[in-house]
Amino acid sequence: AQSVTQLGSHVSVSEGALVLLRCNYSSSVPPYLFWYVQYPNQGLQLLLKYTTGATLVKGINGFEAEFKKSETSFHLTKPSAHMSDAAEYFCAVSDQTGGGADGLTFGKGTHLIIQP
């Protein structure tokens, strides 16, 4: 079984400051890892994903994440926060051996607040 833990249900940063959203996972098999963003009353939009290869993954809107197998982590970062980054962020994992075909396991989400 897989699980995802997102540390901090709410994270507040100042505009222009570093954004760091933490995600740790557990999986008995090599994982696929994802970050999704959800704006109010909207669906989920894929920010970035790790499948295989390079462990530093760049996504949309200036976000990036690094897969660290030894730490079972996939933290999301952005060097400089913008007001438009305020949203709910979800980390998710799927089973690489099944090609991700058996669904995603999500963390409970982190609400990112940007202070002006």
Added chain:
Amino acid sequence: NAGVTQTPKFQVLKTGQSMTLQCAQDMNHEYMSWYRQDPGMGLRLIHYSVGAGITDQGEVPNGYNVSRSTTEDFPLRLLSAAPSQTSVYFCASGAGGTQYFGPGTRLLVL
């Protein structure tokens, strides 16, 4: 491409009523799935399908039924709605391990 579409956007049901949430995708993806989103719970997998005629249960399948007669459509049926099924429902389709989500259906069961 429209991507993943869901109807209706919002629905109110009374306890015991049945309804079908519609989901369609035009990306020719073999994989489709349904999730429910509840506050503080993230998204939880209800049912999924890896191709036409093939479905399987996810984490929270009780009270829901699915079928997959075509690649494009994956409807979710609530057989007898209960207040515990009040939630936001998301359909997703995917390939190569990546899933793309629809805009969601907000369901209120009274």
